[in-house]
Amino acid sequence: MEIHLLKSEMAVALLMGWLLLVDLFMPRIPKRYLARTAVVFLLGITGWLVWTGAGVGERWMEGVLVGGGGMFVLDGLALWGKEFAFWAALFAMVAGMRFAGKDDDHLVERVFLQLAACLGMMLLASASHFALVFVALELVTVVFYVLVASRRHDGLSVEAGVKYLIYGAMSSGVMLYGMALVYGATGSLGFAETARVAAQPTPPMLLKMGLLLMLAGLGFKLAAAPFHWWAPDVYEGAPTPVTAFLATLSKGAGFVLLVRMLTVAFGGMKEFWLPVIGVMAGLSLLFGSLGGISQTSLKRLMGYSSVAHTGFMLLGVAAVSCAGLGGVLYYLTGYLLANALVFGVMCETSGENPYQEIREYAGLGARSRWLAGALLIGLLSLSGIPPLAGFVAKLLMFKAAWQGGMTVLLGIALLAAVVSLYYYLNVIRHMYAGEPVLTDGLRVPYGVKLLQGALAAGVVAVGFFPGPWWDGSLMIVRALAGR
Amino acid sequence: MLLWLILLLPLASFAVIGLFLLNRPRLASMVSAGTAVTTAILALAAIWKGNSVEPAAVFSWLRVSHLRIDFTPEWDRLAQLMTFVVTFVGALIHVYSLGYMKNDAGKARFFAYMSLFMFSMQGIVLAGNFVVMFVFWELVGLSSYLLIGFWYEKPGAAEAGKKALLVNKLGDFGFMVGILMVWSIFQTVDFQRLGEMAWLSVTGGNEMSAELKSWLMLMGLLLFCGVAGKSAQLPLHVWLPDAMEGPTPVSALIHAATMVAAGVYMLCRIFFFLAWIPDVLTVIAWVGGATALFAALCAVAQDDIKRVLAYSTMSQLGLMVMGVGLGGPAPAMFHLTTHAFFKALLFLAAGSVLVALHHEQNIWRMGGLRAKLPVTFLAFLAGMLALSGVPGLSGFFSKDEILMVAFARDKVLFGVGTAVSFLTAFYMTRLMAAVFAGRARSEAADHARETPAVMLMPLVILALLSVAAGYSFLGVKDALRDFAGFASAAQAGHSPLAFWILAGVPFAGIAAGWLMYRDVSRNDALACRAPLLHRLLAGRLWFDELYDALVRHGQGGLTTVLNWFDTWVVDCCGVKGVSLSTMCLGNLLRCFHSGNLQTYLIYLSLALVILIFWKLALF
Amino acid sequence: MTAALFYIMGLAMLGFGVAVITSRNPVNSAMSLVLLLAAMSGLFVLLGAFFLAAVQVLVYAGAIMVVFLFVIMFLGPDEGVRRRLHWFGAINGLLVVVALLYAFFTLAGKQPPMIGAEGRAGTVESLGRLLFSKYLLPFEVASVLLLVAIVGAVVLARKDARSS
């Protein structure tokens, strides 16, 4: 095992251990400071990874650094996934800390758990062996079982926790069984050997069945129809910062794994999985967009919206072209920023409360111009209004679908884009034109303003200057497909 | 540099007002109007220099694999003409707004939006490729939405804004798919490169395959979708009359002179391209003709002064679209220009009337304003005569050119155009008679007083232009005569017969209108004499009702199906049936989310089983 | 002999499985599950996975199931004797089971029989070597996972400082 490949993972693990020990043995230190220190450290690690990654990145794009007998891979996609995990964790940690009450006993533990999920995704981004995939995926999932139910005095949060637990455990069981079947077909759990068997002219039936079961399990992580049933309920019931984390990190982890698994391990079985992904994309688009129409809770709406976005991204996966897969990475970038904005504002306006009625957002424009503006940009990007990131992302997906010859899916996607536009605009309309329910002014601290300003600028910049992001995504995917 | 200034000054104004001046309405309005006037002057300077304006720096916006999208301002004759219209009319309307919005609470916001609009509109004009145009196209839609719903506390305004946005979006999606098709067929979206390509395959004599032809046709129709949405062509016209809920300067600038004309401008911009696909041009021509006739008929029976003008705008846009469709983009652009002058004039004059009457919009509650508002009256008269196409005024020249093309190309459409011309004269006379002639029919009309000079000045300038813009010494008429992009356009011959018909028809319309509405009572004369026809026209052929019914009954049908599904599938299958069935009326897909975890698990496993059986072919 | 034992134990295991999902009382379910795990451990022995057989009994049947029983007792063992199955669920459940069984039968039928070389025995030594060489990384991650589970259980179930 080449330890030096694991530098960033070990840094996060050390941070986790340090946090736990200090909290245990130095109870006098206020928990908020401890949590803030952790954020600063994580930011430092992120900066370090981005810095060195950008420097050594070229080499990583070209060649692959493999450790642990082909179990752990450090390539462009892995690096990208790690950075995604860092940013998602940072946004979620900041959002979660804003609402930690003074008497919050579990602040440090929650930060610890968020770091653990981040670590899980970092490993997942590098995993090219099903054993590591399984353990890392479970790490992410178990953290979310806890986080979703972590408002334990709130019936809705606990209910969401139970639903997520049973549904998630069943899905991971199904996925695990799929891995067992793949092992049966190939005699190995590594991606490389799997790829060798999958490239046969007629892959064994066991392998096919195994792949199907794994796709079903991944469908849960991605919230892709017809495996998405948990999403609206859990999104609504979970504490808002957790919902934000769920929408970004959990989905990002799923997509990174999906992209690597389908291109590297099952690249030879394109004809087999292509229709499955296509059907999942189409159904996600329909369920996500149509289901959101008559929602009254913004958080639940975001649940449906997340299903729809999964549909858009699966469109890119189904296109099986570099343009499509690169588009998925670009899409995720924009999606992360916009979601961080939207959920950040939701945290500011009504804390962690589960129900966030759209009505409550009426007159937000008058209560705080700043928050309303941030929410506006986030929602507009999600709905795909030019020139924001969401627009370019959708455009790339449409183009990939068009070039892939998937006219029916393209039609569904266009329909979904129009329909979902309706519900995003509905929120915006409430925000600026509705009769306010709450009228008290909102005071937003400068730090939050700074963060939201940076996020909004990011959404605009990624949309307006897609060049660098797009080139990077394309390079990553090309390197992946070239192997 | 000059071009960048013209484009970016309004954006700067928007940013400055939005960020700093929202609480200083007076200063904000000055900044915005000042910017608009400066832009107009700069635009005149740039046009004066013409093609010799130094090529603006290229700003590379997007590189996606082989596709490269630059922001290079387009500065040919077409763009110059349109820039002139946009900046000049825009500046006048900004000045007018200083008076019109004087005491409005949201004055600063209004001017910020206006600046945003000026920026995006100028962006459309200067766009050198489809993608950039589409981006600004959407921005224009956004600012139009914001301005229509400007008085959002009025119940109709917010609704109207939403309607406009949704209908426009419908068209825009067609447009977007069209652009994607252009991209995938030609591998470029740049107008100039496309132009070169078009030349190549026409002169190279490459016969198009039938398949390519049908793709091209689909592409053309999809691109036209965008035009139909923005320029309110049938059947996407329903938003324009409702858009009159916005402030009157907005109606004048956006919904009469510039934005709605953007569709026509786009058609002219890609005319070289459409000229290749004659079938699409035919469709465009007929849609335009139908819109022109339909809108003119509706205008005859409206009671609201702004709605009459809105339908008239739609009708004139229909004529322009028809002109392009018949292969005459130059006349269409000429008409666009003159129309911008006299329709802006009419709207501003109507706004002046509204201010004087404290926002009474029903024309049957006006009357006798000729003596009380003399300047407004004269301006309105000039606009009305120009619009009706009375010989000697600008409207006559431009309309005459379009109809000459029609006469040469398609006699039926010429007939349609003539009928529209007659109806235009008729309903404008009706409007004049109801508003200015006779006695005052309401308290407000009795006490009307002339509006301030800041509002009258733009009226006078526009009135002068409406009268004179048709004469060739101003250069408007021949601006595009030898424009290279229109090389394949039809050359209209001159037919004395058509000329005399066209010269006579406006007088006939005015005479008929005057006979019918000479003595105005409180009611519409048409309603008394032909009540059925009036109801039909006043109901705008029930297009809105049809759409409403479609939406409602579509939903109703869906609800019935869902009810059935609910009762028989969900309920009978007993997933906590009773409580569910009452809650599941919303829609099909929501029904699945019963909140019952076990139901979810059942769906999950059924999906899994179906997936396995499907993919492993176990059935 | 091995084959006969395998089938006997396997069928017993499936029988306990049916008992787990049909017992009305959760305690009975848990007991059946313990027996199922024991039978499974026997199967592991027959398959040459000796170390796993031991772990199965010690960790699974021994530790995990004890926690289960503990929680069942904590909640009151007669929870859940009340409800009977609803027929929507029953029909769909049956459908899913039958369909899955059919799928696996077909799968096993089409799969060429795999009787490879007599596998290496899964002794503590052989497994340990693999675990600490090739599988070191997942092993460490699994330890993090256990730590996370402990912290998570504490976060969720610890009594509040305020209320105590």
Next chain:
Amino acid sequence: MIAANDCLLMSGALFALGVAGVILRRNILVQLMSLEMILNAANLALAGFSRAHGNLDGQVMVFFIITVAAAEVAVGLAIVVILFRLKKTAHVHELAGLKL
């Protein structure tokens, strides 16, 4: 001699039973037990295939699965406990605060 196919069949049957248990039973505890059955089905399949292929990777995977199952059970039971404290129930059908 044990055929891997018989192993597969048996584990498949256990998997189906586990799925049936999760979707049929309303008691969360029994659902969790059924989930354990699903995991064990995978264990059996892995052990069988491990023997058939003559390598130990499958058995190592079983080891990880047991670890993960322990973690899942710990967290799952904690959630059941707080649910019971809050609502005095351990039945999923009585959870209907989040719907539609």
